[in-house]
Amino acid sequence: MFPRIPTKLALGPGGVVPIWFDPLSGGMNLNIGAPNGFTQIQEPTAYSNVAVGGGWRNGIPQTGNLALVTTGFNNTAMGDDVLTSLTTGNGNSGYGADAMSALTTGTYNSGCGEGALESLITGSNNVAFGSGALNSQLGSGSTAVGANAGLKFNGSNAIFVGLNAGQQIPGGTSVLVIGADSADTVAVSLTSVTIVGSGSFNSSGVTTSASSIVGVGDNVLNAVTTGNEITAVGSGAGVGLTSASAATLVGYGSGHALTSGASATMIGSLAGKAVSTAAGVTCLGAGAGNTSTTNDSYMTLLGYGTIGTGAGAVAIGVDSGGNPASAGANQIALGTANHQVYVPGTLRIDTALASTATAGSATLPANPATFLPINLGGVSYKLAVYNV
Numbered sequence: 001m002f003p004r005i006p007t008k009l010a011l012g013p014g015g016v017v018p019i020w021f022d023p024l025s026g027g028m029n030l031n032i033g034a035p036n037g038f039t040q041i042q043e044p045t046a047y048s049n050v051a052v053g054g055g056w057r058n059g060i061p062q063t064g065n066l067a068l069v070t071t072g073f074n075n076t077a078m079g080d081d082v083l084t085s086l087t088t089g090n091g092n093s094g095y096g097a098d099a100m101s102a103l104t105t106g107t108y109n110s111g112c113g114e115g116a117l118e119s120l121i122t123g124s125n126n127v128a129f130g131s132g133a134l135n136s137q138l139g140s141g142s143t144a145v146g147a148n149a150g151l152k153f154n155g156s157n158a159i160f161v162g163l164n165a166g167q168q169i170p171g172g173t174s175v176l177v178i179g180a181d182s183a184d185t186v187a188v189s190l191t192s193v194t195i196v197g198s199g200s201f202n203s204s205g206v207t208t209s210a211s212s213i214v215g216v217g218d219n220v221l222n223a224v225t226t227g228n229e230i231t232a233v234g235s236g237a238g239v240g241l242t243s244a245s246a247a248t249l250v251g252y253g254s255g256h257a258l259t260s261g262a263s264a265t266m267i268g269s270l271a272g273k274a275v276s277t278a279a280g281v282t283c284l285g286a287g288a289g290n291t292s293t294t295n296d297s298y299m300t301l302l303g304y305g306t307i308g309t310g311a312g313a314v315a316i317g318v319d320s321g322g323n324p325a326s327a328g329a330n331q332i333a334l335g336t337a338n339h340q341v342y343v344p345g346t347l348r349i350d351t352a353l354a355s356t357a358t359a360g361s362a363t364l365p366a367n368p369a370t371f372l373p374i375n376l377g378g379v380s381y382k383l384a385v386y387n388v
Contacts, residue, residue, distance in 0.1 A: 045071040052078040065094075096131070113147070119154075133160075136170075146180070155189065162198070177201075179218075195220070197235075205242075217252075223259075234269075251286070261297075268304075275299075288324075296329065 049072065051065035063084045065077035075092045077083040081101045082094040091108040094100040098118045099111040107124045111117035115135050116128040125141045128134035132151050133144040142158040144150035150160035151167040158175040160166045164184040166177040171189040179198040187204060191211045195201040200220040201213075212228045215221040217235040223242050224230070232238035232249040238258060241247070245262045249255035252269045257276045265282045266272035272283040273290045280298040283289035287305040296311035303324060306315040310329025317335040318324045327333035334341055368384035375381070 046073065048073045049075045050077070051083075053080060053082075150177075254283075 046069045049066050049069060053065065065082045065084055066075055066086060067084060068087050069075065071088045072086065072090050074090055075083060075086065076094070078095045079099060080097040082096070082099045083092060083103060084101050085104050086092065088105045089103070089107050092100065092103065092106060093110045095112040096114045096116060098115050099113065100109060100117045100120055102118065103109065103120050105122045106120065109117060109120060109124060109126045110128070111133070112129045113131040113133055115131060116133045117126055117135070117137055119136050119138060120126060121138060123138060123140040126134060126137055127143040128137070128150070129145045130147040130149055132148040133146065134142060134150045134153060136152045136154050137150070138154045139156040141156050142150065142153065144153070144160040144165075146160070146162045146165055148167045149162060149165045150158065150169070152170050153160070153166060155171040155175070156173050158172065159177070161178040162180040162182060164181050165179060166175065166183045166186070168185060168187045169175065169183060169190060170187065172191055172193070174192045175190050176194040176196070177183045178196045179200060181199050181202065182195050182197060183201040185202050185204040186206045188206055188208045192213075193211065194214045197215065197217045197220055199218060200215050200222065201224065202222050203224050205225040207226050209226045210224055210228065212230070213221065213224070214231045214233075215238070216233045217237055219236050219239055220232045220234070221230065221238045221241060223240050226243045227241075227245055227247070229246045230238070230241070230244055231247070232241070232255070234249070234251045234254055236253045236256060237249045237251065238247070238255045241255060241258050241260070243260045244258070244264065247255070247261070247264045248267070249258070249264070250267045251271055253273060254266045254268065254271045255264065256270065256273045258264060258266070258272060259276050261277055261279045261281065263280045264272070264278070265284070266289065267284050268286040268288055270286065270290050271288050272281065273287070275281055275283070275289050278297040278299065281289065282300045284301070285303045285306065288301040288303060289299070289308065290305060291307055296308070296313070298311055299308035299313045301308050301313075302316045303318045304322075305318065305324035307324055307326040308315055309326065310331070312330040313327040314332040315325040315327040316333065317339065319336045319338040321338060323336045323338065325333040325335050365386050369387045370385050371382035372385050373380065374383055
């Protein structure tokens, strides 16, 4: 064994801190200021470790930073009670009081901030920056940046960025939460959830059946309790949605009033704003479904401000005056009265045809009720229409 070599470093008037070098095979360890640092670090399998501070609490000497390391290299501990339990590990870096204080065996963890990764015992490849970041983490491969980000999380492959981001989430996998106060009231484990935006996905009623959810934008999906395969993009998108499946909401305020409903697709600013509980509704275009008067299901509204007023309604198009198509239950509206419908190919109508009759017969009135103007090959015609 090589002897420890003490020196002294003056920090100020009357302030003297001891520095200890342990020259070992392959490198040396450095301990600054901790009275009990490296007490067992005389092993040739522990080298290139740096400990600064620690070792004191309320004036009483404590176990120093990195004092228990027997096997490991390139570990750095700075602050009070940092990496004081580590015995085996490489490339761990702790900065701030109590950072990674429980870690015994692990590699390539980084904790910066008071209490960062404080509970970690054997995990690896975690990164926590901010006071309390990943404070409860026992797993591996997670990252948190921001005070209290991922505070109670214990899982794997999660990323939390922002003040209080996901601070109550107790576990899960494949979780991404970015934005101050995002998902900060969710108190169940999550799977395959991506939330990006300040104050989004803040629902204390979320259950474990909520999965495969993507929310991007401020105040998105703030009422969700159950559901899966939900995508909401745009400020306020799906803000009141509580339960749904296979729902896609894209655009500012899209699905604003939607509370439940399966297979809803609403794309465009304020698309589907007036629809609250219907299923199978498609609104494509800014304001499509914005003024619809019912919550009937299976409506298809395509174009700015298009309106549906009954189940199965199909409304397509807006005229040059900005007037949207409007359709009732099981009606198909192609444009408005200002439109001409142009069919460049063949128009085929499959329906039961009336038997042949002559004008004035018992089955066909003498005079048509109206005429339908049509254009065939550039030639205009009027098609007689009868009430029979």
